[in-house]
Amino acid sequence: MERAVNICFVLSVILLKCTHGYKEMPGLSGKMFPKTATFHFPEYAYKETSKNEITYHEQEVACEQHTQCVNLNVGVTKINCIRHCISPSCYQDIYAFNALEEGEIDVRLNSFKGCVIQRM
Incomplete structure (x- = not known):
């Protein structure tokens, strides 16, 4: 063993x-x-206010029902689909070069939320 x-x-x-x-x-x-590698990605400031959380959550819920995402099983594929639906440009900036993988801790989520809020 x-x-x-x-x-x-x-x-x-x-x-x-x-x-x-x-x-x-x-x-x-x-x-x-x-040696542990440093993970570099674009960082966008995100302030976790009630308004920002509600705005992001509303978009997330709407995209969960999007035709491309609704039939996907729960998991990374569905999460990637939902985030791409929420903001294709933010997804491209933050996730496209290295898509979220199963089991990965998503250290980029707050930057993604910040990007989404800034580009509204």
Whole structure:
């Protein structure tokens, strides 16, 4: 079992290096680990006011019923569809270069909301 875990770890490090160009850094045990990459994306200021939240939520609900999104299963595909529907230009700026993936913590959502509110 330990060998399988080690093999999976090595393969994941190789995959990270190949796909993202991570640099290595030594861990506490002396083993080399991939250095965490900084994720860059356009940032838009977003103030979480009742008005802004209601405005965004109304658009979100309307887009959930849009013909392109309504029949999609719950998950990232549906979220991406809804956000694209809310604002194609903001989606293009923030998500198109690196779409949200299953299990990813969406650190770009507030920037997306800020973009949407600013472009109204």
